[in-house]
Amino acid sequence: MSPVIEAPARASRQDDLGSAGSVRGLLWLTWRQHRWAVLSTLVLAAVLVGWMTYLSMELTDLWHQCGNAYCPENSPQGERLAGSSPLVLTMGALARVVQYMPLLIGVFIGVPVLTREHEQRTLLLAWSQDVSPTRWLWTKLGMLGLFVTAVTAAVAGVSDHLQHVDTLVGPANLFDYVPFLNTGMLPVAISICWFAVGVALGAAIKRTLPAVFGVIVSFIGLTYLVQWRYPTLMKPLSVQLQMDGPDRGPLRDNALVVKGGMIDYGIDGPSGAFDASGRELSGVELQRLCPPDNDGDKMLSCLSNLHLHQHVQYQPGSRIPDFHLIVATGYLGLTAVALVAVWWIVRRTNLSAG
Template sequence: MTAATDVVSPIAARTADWRGPVWIAWRQHRAVVGGTLLWALVLGAAAVWTTVRLDAVATCEPACSSADRDAVTSLVHAGEVIIPLVAALPAVLALFWAAPMLAREYEQRTHLLAWTQDLTPRRWLAAKALFLAAAAVPVVLVAGVPTARLADRMGSVNPSGNNGFEAGSFDAAPAMLLAHAATALAIGLAASALLRRTVAAMAATVVLCGLLWGAAVLARPHLLDPQSVQVPFTGYGESEPEQLTGAWVLDWLPVDATGTVLPAYQGEPAMIRYLYLGAERLTELRLWEAGLSLAVAALALPAVIYGMARVRSAP
């Protein structure tokens, strides 16, 4: 054999560097990835079935029987269970995929072998993290796409009771699921790298994801400047103006004829001023929150690198 045939091209060497850890990641995580995908398929199938049944039953309007109306109510209630479960998928990925990834390596001491080979620790981490990120895409989409269709159908059946601004429907949209999945995986990896214990990392991941979701819900009404509309007062609890169909009503204010805000329920005001986000601004709001979510993910990555460097420098 000549010397020329013994030379390995840099491209082939880099490909081999990535192929090994990706294969190891698949072998280590295939059970939990497969289980999560199966759960997402079940949720997606349930969303499809519920949507199909709503399409079949709700078309009876305006001549629906009481049995048809009861069926619609039951299907809407089923959708109200499916949507939050789908919205929680990013937290499931963080809890069972990301949080144990590094912590288990530390506990089993396998990082001493994996990180002393030709592959650098950062490339090892990048290969495994990219594998999990790539696997997360079909998991969230297989459940998120049909669930988004279900949420839209529920909104058409009852626009005032179900719209895309509700917490579950908002978070279960495919774009939001992808952004939240990236953030949740980054948070899980950071907890895993810093705590180095699987149970502790999983507990911290649950707490951090819960706090982040709560902060997002609290901040959501303030991300965009609200629209406003004033209508003559006809009585509290009366029908709302057509601009509010499918909209998110942030607040309403009783005002007098000059536009001055009055204390609530102090006599009868001349007008009611509604502050709201119209249905046409739903996509804009989701883009803003998705961007902020990805920014949090980017901020979590240095914590992962710091945690790995701290372990390597330890005696």
């Protein structure tokens, strides 16, 4: 009676070991196939995190030197934050690297997942074992996706902190396009998206170089589309501002100007300046009424005496989390579409052509 009772338990333990063994095998296979991309990504992320952490500490020190306030432009600290200073150039370069990191992930981690198997003719070997093609796909995508999420979350957290510290000491705006993309959890959502898109294009095209080209073109196109459309994802607010007013009111605190805010002198068309009756002056009229001077004091005094104002449409900085959520939802929606496409392509793949 004892063997009859123990046989099912022994069989169950063997099944569990076999299942665990297949997961361990796929984990080892994933590491062997993608180890150089994984290691390179870790190195890049470590450099970004370390460098941005150092810059955050340096900006915090400048903030303390300025009395925990905005650093005046004519101060030694303000000169270090000038537009062409080494500190600002370094921050700009790092911000661009963070912005384009999702593209690198899509090209070097996403694309090879299936193009490698097609080009090396190993699909038949990989998918004819005791692991089904669907399980092989989701296990590899899960492992690599978790890696991408963890790495980009670390970079996103440090990048977000650096951008917020930058607004304390200098004329930075979190609603500007690059800081907007590099704050919150947008780097994570965008990286996951381009990882999935890279896998999908690799599965559809089946060749590495054409798939890489497709990822690059798609990334650039969608980046410019988001840059063009994101200011109007919510209806902008409107405000009238005196042109010489020292207090910018609602345009402070990371507000994004959607329309207005620019004055054109000396042109036949509209200048963007309105008189007290609400009539918009032409650039020629404005130049005739308030001729520009070298130091700007006389012109500002003229604008004040004429009570000219501007109509400005803007997005308040308080909407940044809402905009982050809208853009992240769009990228994650594209991720879902890409994953469904990969699943459909894998199910229809002819193993005999592997």
